[in-house]
Amino acid sequence: MKQHLKHLLALLLAASMILGMGVITAGCTADSGKVTIELLEYKREAVSIFQKMAADFNKENPDINLVVSSPNDAVTVLKTRLIKNDAPDIIGIGGDSTYSNLLDADMLEDISSYKGLQSIKSVYKEMDKNLELVPKAGTYALPYAANASGVLYNRAIFKKYGWSIPTTWEELISLCKKMQAAKVTPFYFALKDSWTSLAPWNAIAVDLVEPNIAQEVNLGRTTFTKAYSEVADKEKELTKYGQKDIFAYGYNDACTAFAKGQSAMMLIGSYAVPQIKTVNADIDIDSFVLPASSSATENKLNSGNDLQFSIMKGTKDKATCYRVLDYMLKDENVQKYVDDQNAVSCKTGSFTLPSMLDGMKLYIQQNKMADYQDHHYPSEMSADALIQTYLLGQSKADFLQTFDTNWKRYNRDTIAKLKKYETEHGSVSTSSVS
Amino acid sequence: MNRQKAKKPLGSRERSYFFILLPILILFFLFNTLPLIQGFLYSFTNFRGFGSYDWVGLRNYADLFGDGRVGNSYRFTFLFAVVSTVLVNVVSLILALGLNSKIYAKSALRGIYFVPNVLGGLVVGYIFSFFFTYILPAIGTALGIADLSSSWLARTDRAWFAIVLVAAWQSIAMNTLIYISGLQTVPSDVYEAGAIDGATGWKRFRSITLPLIMPFVTVNLVLSMKNALMVFDQIMSLTQGGPAQSTESISYLIYNNGMGGGQFGYQSANAVVFFIVIVAISVFQMKYLGSKEEQL
Numbered sequence: 001m002k003q004h005l006k007h008l009l010a011l012l013l014a015a016s017m018i019l020g021m022g023v024i025t026a027g028c029t030a031d032s033g034k035v036t037i038e039l040l041e042y043k044r045e046a047v048s049i050f051q052k053m054a055a056d057f058n059k060e061n062p063d064i065n066l067v068v069s070s071p072n073d074a075v076t077v078l079k080t081r082l083i084k085n086d087a088p089d090i091i092g093i094g095g096d097s098t099y100s101n102l103l104d105a106d107m108l109e110d111i112s113s114y115k116g117l118q119s120i121k122s123v124y125k126e127m128d129k130n131l132e133l134v135p136k137a138g139t140y141a142l143p144y145a146a147n148a149s150g151v152l153y154n155r156a157i158f159k160k161y162g163w164s165i166p167t168t169w170e171e172l173i174s175l176c177k178k179m180q181a182a183k184v185t186p187f188y189f190a191l192k193d194s195w196t197s198l199a200p201w202n203a204i205a206v207d208l209v210e211p212n213i214a215q216e217v218n219l220g221r222t223t224f225t226k227a228y229s230e231v232a233d234k235e236k237e238l239t240k241y242g243q244k245d246i247f248a249y250g251y252n253d254a255c256t257a258f259a260k261g262q263s264a265m266m267l268i269g270s271y272a273v274p275q276i277k278t279v280n281a282d283i284d285i286d287s288f289v290l291p292a293s294s295s296a297t298e299n300k301l302n303s304g305n306d307l308q309f310s311i312m313k314g315t316k317d318k319a320t321c322y323r324v325l326d327y328m329l330k331d332e333n334v335q336k337y338v339d340d341q342n343a344v345s346c347k348t349g350s351f352t353l354p355s356m357l358d359g360m361k362l363y364i365q366q367n368k369m370a371d372y373q374d375h376h377y378p379s380e381m382s383a384d385a386l387i388q389t390y391l392l393g394q395s396k397a398d399f400l401q402t403f404d405t406n407w408k409r410y411n412r413d414t415i416a417k418l419k420k421y422e423t424e425h426g427s428v429s430t431s432s433v434s
Numbered sequence: 435m436n437r438q439k440a441k442k443p444l445g446s447r448e449r450s451y452f453f454i455l456l457p458i459l460i461l462f463f464l465f466n467t468l469p470l471i472q473g474f475l476y477s478f479t480n481f482r483g484f485g486s487y488d489w490v491g492l493r494n495y496a497d498l499f500g501d502g503r504v505g506n507s508y509r510f511t512f513l514f515a516v517v518s519t520v521l522v523n524v525v526s527l528i529l530a531l532g533l534n535s536k537i538y539a540k541s542a543l544r545g546i547y548f549v550p551n552v553l554g555g556l557v558v559g560y561i562f563s564f565f566f567t568y569i570l571p572a573i574g575t576a577l578g579i580a581d582l583s584s585s586w587l588a589r590t591d592r593a594w595f596a597i598v599l600v601a602a603w604q605s606i607a608m609n610t611l612i613y614i615s616g617l618q619t620v621p622s623d624v625y626e627a628g629a630i631d632g633a634t635g636w637k638r639f640r641s642i643t644l645p646l647i648m649p650f651v652t653v654n655l656v657l658s659m660k661n662a663l664m665v666f667d668q669i670m671s672l673t674q675g676g677p678a679q680s681t682e683s684i685s686y687l688i689y690n691n692g693m694g695g696g697q698f699g700y701q702s703a704n705a706v707v708f709f710i711v712i713v714a715i716s717v718f719q720m721k722y723l724g725s726k727e728e729q730l
Binding site for chain 1: 480482483484485486487488497501567571584585587588589590673674675676677678679690691693694695696697698
């Protein structure tokens with residue numbers, strides 16, 4: 001009898017352990033007849049505004065329970081969840097290579113039937129089209145907010161010395177020299193974090209290189225060595241005007257230093273402003289388009305889809321997802337988000353722009369903008385680290401050579417698919433945004 | 435075990451042991467063996483971690499050997515592992531000898547030396563990141579030492595050593611503890627006998643202590659080598675693989691490109707190769723060092 005008891009106990013122990021795990025994974029099964037829609041968004045700094053909007057939405061729509069999750073490193077979290085087949089209903093991510101890959105792997109719903117799309121500026125919809133690795137029919141993302149990137153500058157310092165905004169490359173360099181003569185550090189670099197090397201890279205490339213370069217290279221029509229030579233030269237030249245030891249400091253360090261007025265400018269996007277303001281709330285920041293070309297009319301603003309919504313394949317309820325998007329697209333909600341995040345609205349209409357985009361207003365109004373080049377780079381290629389290596393002293397020829405060979409390696413499957421597409425559908429037209 | 439016993443049916447005692455073991459076996463299989471097999475299967479695909487994928491046969495393995503970035507990560511990881519294993523074991527053996535001798539506040543000191551091991555890897559990393567970026571250069575500039583006046587983490591030729599220092603600082607604690615317990619297994623009468631024969635100081639250590647604690651040396655070398663080969667947290671918090679990918683360890687590369695980038699299949703192949711390498715090294719260490727052990 002005693003023996004049996006022992007066995008029973010052991011078995012119970014085993015069973016409870018396994019059951020326990022089952023409960024943890026099964027976790028949250030919803031209740032009460034409400035439709036639960038999960039929105040996973042990747043902008044950690046926008047958590048509070050999203051929470052507010054979700055609460056507001058749930059009050060207006062008692063039959064829906066909108067849950068917003070904004071984990072740290074959301075893209076990795078999303079990918080890990082996709083491995084487990086546990087996809088959210090709506091995702092709010094950027095228009096970059098993550099989007100391209102999700103689309104290419106058939107993870108997103110076609111939303112071309114969604115009416116809200118008509119109110120979105122075509123320049124941003126075009127950007128999403130260009131992100132398709134292989135041309136695809138349909139629409140898969142709703143651009144919501146764009147960011148603008150170029151040069152942030154400290155308006156107080158500029159006023160104090162009477163400096164004006166440069167409009168050509170030559171003016172920019174002579175301004176930097178003037179600053180150094182006045183013992184002001186022109187730029188504060190954050191090159192310990194390799195990704196920050198992409199901000200000036202994009203801002204220079206947008207003026208000098210066609211936006212569809214990635215697809216042109218995939219189709220074998222040109223090489224990066226040809227396209228990026230001047231971009232590489234110009235970024236290297238800019239690093240001469242940084243603080244001492246530009247590779248020692250990371251993004252947080254640089255934002256802090258800029259906020260304290262330790263440099264007049266910073267080569268980063270408008271997304272850095274909230275962080276800078278946490279250090280110094282009173283700082284007067286404006287921004288301007290980095291002029292990389294010698295003729296002022298050729299400059300373009302670097303602006304891309306910073307937040308766009310896509311509906312994941314396998315959602316329970318597409319119509320309810322559309323209702324969530326409808327809510328997000330209400331004018332007052334767009335304005336709330338734009339104010340909170342210092343962003344640019346992708347929706348047509350008269351939205352007030354944040355004051356730190358004063359220097360870029362004209363470009364935004366005239367639609368003189370193009371997407372970030374790095375939105376087309378596969379993240380595993382680590383283009384940022386390649387640029388960092390080059391800035392640390394690698395020769396330009398070696399750097400561009402590596403860029404081209406790595407590109408071919410990491411995009412092998414895409415290139416093969418494109419070739420196949422070309423033989424089936426004729427030549428791929430690579431539209432470009434101007 | 436002798437043969438007669440093995441043929442007997444399980445006794446009730448053994449059976450209850452078996453039932454206690456069973457859940458652990460199941461858990462181990464679920465969370466260790468199954469992912470290993472899955473990873474092995476994925477290593478033959480171009481799986482991105484989600485969505486559709488194709489089988490690509492041995493392409494991933496062929497690519498691994500031509501990939502400069504992977505080669506670089508192996509070079510860094512081995513350099514890091516060898517240097518830090520030597521450093522950790524030399525320092526912790528010296529510390530253990532000190533903490534095992536008759537000194538004041540022995541137990542308190544042992545406790546204090548163990549603190550670094552209690553702290554999390556990321557926490558230690560962020561603290562040292564601040565130290566290397568701001569404090570060390572300030573000291574270097576004040577003292578006029580050119581080599582220290584710019585951040586080590588920003589230099590491709592120094593960043594790896596900065597990581598060695600941090601990782602060693604942290605893992606010395608555990609190894610010291612193991613060495614102390616080893617030193618306590620050496621009976622004092624052996625030392626007395628040795629002293630009569632004139633074995634003191636270095637000679638005593640070389641011919642009596644070291645051979646007798648050899649099993650502990652083996653364990654420590656295998657453990658610290660294995661830990662160093664799998665270095666991850668320190669890199670995550672100190673350099674993120676930079677500058678210029680000079681401190682990208684194998685496990686960091688696997689995580690970064692496998693999960694974040696879309697190379698789940700390719701990095702699975704890398705993980706399989708890395709697994710084989712670690713097993714081979716550990717087996718070699720056990721075999722080679724085991725042959726040097728002495729029994730009293």
